[in-house]
Amino acid sequence: MSPVQTMPPRSYHIGKDDLGADILEVAMGPHHPSTHGVFRMDLKLDGETVVDLKPVFGYLHRNHEKIAEDITYPMSMPFTDRLDYLCGMTNNWAYALSAEKLIEIKVPERAEYIRVIVAELTRLVNHCLLIGFFVNDLGALGTPLLYALREREKILDLFEVLSGARMMVNYIRFGGVRCDPPDGWLKECQRIVDAFPAFLDEYETLLTENEIIIARAQNVGVVTREEAINFSLTGPMLRASGVNYDIRKVDRYGIYDRFDFKVPIGGHGDCYDRFMVRMLEMRQSVKILKQAIRDLPEGEIMGKAPKIFRPAPGEAYGRIEAPKGELGFYLISDGTPIPYRFKVRPPSFVNLTALRHMCLGHKVADAVIILGSIDIVLGEVDR
Amino acid sequence: MNSPDLSDQKAVDLSPEGTAKAGVILSSLVWIYNWSRSNSVWPLLFGWACCAIEMIGTAGSRHDIARFGAEVFRPSPRQSDLMIVSGTVTKKMAPQVVRIYNQMPEPKYVIAMGACAISGGPFKQGYNVLKGIDRYIPVDVYLPGCPPRPEALLHSLMTLQKQIKRQKSLGRTITNPAYGEGRRIYPVPELRGDDLFPPFNPEVWTPPAKNPNVEDGCPAGRKSV
Numbered sequence: 039m040s041p042v043q044t045m046p047p048r049s050y051h052i053g054k055d056d057l058g059a060d061i062l063e064v065a066m067g068p069h070h071p072s073t074h075g076v077f078r079m080d081l082k083l084d085g086e087t088v089v090d091l092k093p094v095f096g097y098l099h100r101n102h103e104k105i106a107e108d109i110t111y112p113m114s115m116p117f118t119d120r121l122d123y124l125c126g127m128t129n130n131w132a133y134a135l136s137a138e139k140l141i142e143i144k145v146p147e148r149a150e151y152i153r154v155i156v157a158e159l160t161r162l163v164n165h166c167l168l169i170g171f172f173v174n175d176l177g178a179l180g181t182p183l184l185y186a187l188r189e190r191e192k193i194l195d196l197f198e199v200l201s202g203a204r205m206m207v208n209y210i211r212f213g214g215v216r217c218d219p220p221d222g223w224l225k226e227c228q229r230i231v232d233a234f235p236a237f238l239d240e241y242e243t244l245l246t247e248n249e250i251i252i253a254r255a256q257n258v259g260v261v262t263r264e265e266a267i268n269f270s271l272t273g274p275m276l277r278a279s280g281v282n283y284d285i286r287k288v289d290r291y292g293i294y295d296r297f298d299f300k301v302p303i304g305g306h307g308d309c310y311d312r313f314m315v316r317m318l319e320m321r322q323s324v325k326i327l328k329q330a331i332r333d334l335p336e337g338e339i340m341g342k343a344p345k346i347f348r349p350a351p352g353e354a355y356g357r358i359e360a361p362k363g364e365l366g367f368y369l370i371s372d373g374t375p376i377p378y379r380f381k382v383r384p385p386s387f388v389n390l391t392a393l394r395h396m397c398l399g400h401k402v403a404d405a406v407i408i409l410g411s412i413d414i415v416l417g418e419v420d421r
Numbered sequence: 422m423n424s425p426d427l428s429d430q431k432a433v434d435l436s437p438e439g440t441a442k443a444g445v446i447l448s449s450l451v452w453i454y455n456w457s458r459s460n461s462v463w464p465l466l467f468g469w470a471c472c473a474i475e476m477i478g479t480a481g482s483r484h485d486i487a488r489f490g491a492e493v494f495r496p497s498p499r500q501s502d503l504m505i506v507s508g509t510v511t512k513k514m515a516p517q518v519v520r521i522y523n524q525m526p527e528p529k530y531v532i533a534m535g536a537c538a539i540s541g542g543p544f545k546q547g548y549n550v551l552k553g554i555d556r557y558i559p560v561d562v563y564l565p566g567c568p569p570r571p572e573a574l575l576h577s578l579m580t581l582q583k584q585i586k587r588q589k590s591l592g593r594t595i596t597n598p599a600y601g602e603g604r605r606i607y608p609v610p611e612l613r614g615d616d617l618f619p620p621f622n623p624e625v626w627t628p629p630a631k632n633p634n635v636e637d638g639c640p641a642g643r644k645s646v
């Protein structure tokens with residue numbers, strides 16, 4: 039498919055309507071319960087209809103990249119946890135992957151398997167929480183989120199046993215992982231993974247055929263296949279629009295080529311598809327987890343990483359399929375132990391660019407769920 | 422309710438001897454009043470950063486903040502008693518935080534949750550990070566951690582409840598600023614260029630004495646960004 043070069047601008051009636059009412063300008067955020075943090079949308083409303091939208095961010099700009107250019111490579115690892123603070127493990131992995139490209143470290147087999155296990159667990163945490171928030175935005179205050187939080191706690195217990203922290207795990211290292219899973223961890227992990235489909239069934243019974251969700255989410259915030267490619271969307275957003283692109287399949291980083299799993303694709307690119315793609319992705323993650331736990335080999339967990347991480351001058355870009363999309367780290371080395379340039383390619387920031395396009399012509403309440411379906415985390419958007 | 426004017430009295434002492442002295446009825450009233458207030462703290466529903474996820478986790482079923490009467494998260498500052506500053510406050514965000522605080526009705530309380538809200542935390546070196554929200558608004562409970570566990574948040578809530586129960590009187594007294602005239606409103610800082618003006622509010626915070634081993638918040642010899 040050839041990418042479409044130009045996108046026809048959507049035009050809407052802007053100006054005074056028949057009643058002579060003015061356009062209303064509303065600043066939604068930074069303190070608004072539905073903006074998922076400190077994000078602001080400057081809306082122009084004609085009645086209830088959104089005629090213009092300007093996202094304003096920077097309220098959580100914490101200078102992650104600038105700080106990383108002042109400290110050594112390994113010292114940046116804890117900061118990556120705080121990028122997308124729901125998915126510490128995948129952030130660690132993406133950073134480790136680009137550093138390993140910079141200095142060519144071989145990662146032992148066992149460490150690769152452990153990485154896959156923790157990354158897929160992270161995906162489960164992220165997706166079930168996101169769906170909880172999404173339904174929360176739709177008006178089901180609390181209840182679905184409580185179900186999601188219940189499952190999240192179980193997985194966070196695993197992370198805590200493994201790394202000592204619930205959210206800010208700081209677990210993956212250049213060339214491996216920090217420590218071996220303690221006795222009984224795998225058994226517990228197996229138990230939680232085995233029980234997870236039951237939770238998904240419960241969740242799906244409550245949500246997928248829910249009349250209100252169908253009425254509110256279908257045909258809302260549509261992004262077509264071409265538009266999705268033009269906006270450089272990645273992750274579930276892109277796949278919901280019908281593009282078969284999953285970096286786990288395309289790059290096959292780590293050992294993802296050994297697992298048998300499918301990539302769920304949506305057909306309409308609306309909010310409901312984005313919700314469903316995540317639902318189905320969780321089932322595939324469970325599938326990957328079962329295979330990874332079954333095949334986990336014995337052996338080393340750390341490769342031969344140099345004591346002092348001092349890469350030769352050069353550059354590297356490592357990317358993974360984070361739960362929110364393509365998460366990449368671009369590192370430029372000038373031969374010192376401190377990176378010359380440290381750039382993050384945050385998936386939720388890039389996905390956010392489609393927000394205006396998706397919201398135009400919809401009602402204010404729809405803008406809320408469209409934002410919810412993008413799955414942004416402000417720590418990553420603003421960095 | 423017309424509260425008795427206690428401004429000419431010493432604040433009511435809640436110890437058994439104190440209650441006997443002050444009159445049992447009035448002190449029981451104070452006790453009941455504070456007891457009910459402390460068990461129905463309504464926090465503001467607002468997340469700043471990562472710590473907010475743990476705050477939501479605390480509201481979840483395992484930790485269940487409802488056991489302490491604080492599950493009614495209110496999105497509007499006008500309906501809430503407690504602001505949990507759950508995350509990094511940047512210089513762009515600080516004016517809004519003070520503005521939200523000013524909108525809350527008295528009596529109001531602040532918990533600074535996480536290293537970031539206390540001092541800037543891991544991002545202290547950052548050029549855009551406010552080094553502690555207590556520079557602009559008074560903080561009642563400091564809760565360290567990055568992020569603090571939900572249990573820690575519950576503990577900080579219990580600490581706050583103890584403080585509320587210890588508040589002395591019903592009436593307007595000087596011992597308790599929460600019952601002063603009107604509500605406490607602090608000047609909103611302004612983001613000028615790349616820094617906030619004023620850099621702190623002298624009413625609530627004074628810079629610590631210079632420590633010779635520390636320069637600009639960083640250990641001496643280590644440059645700050």
Ligand code: SF4
Pocket residue numbers: 120470471472507508509534535536537538542543566567568569
């Ligand atoms: S204290 Fe830690 S967890 Fe909390 S907001 Fe700051 S960086 Fe995030």
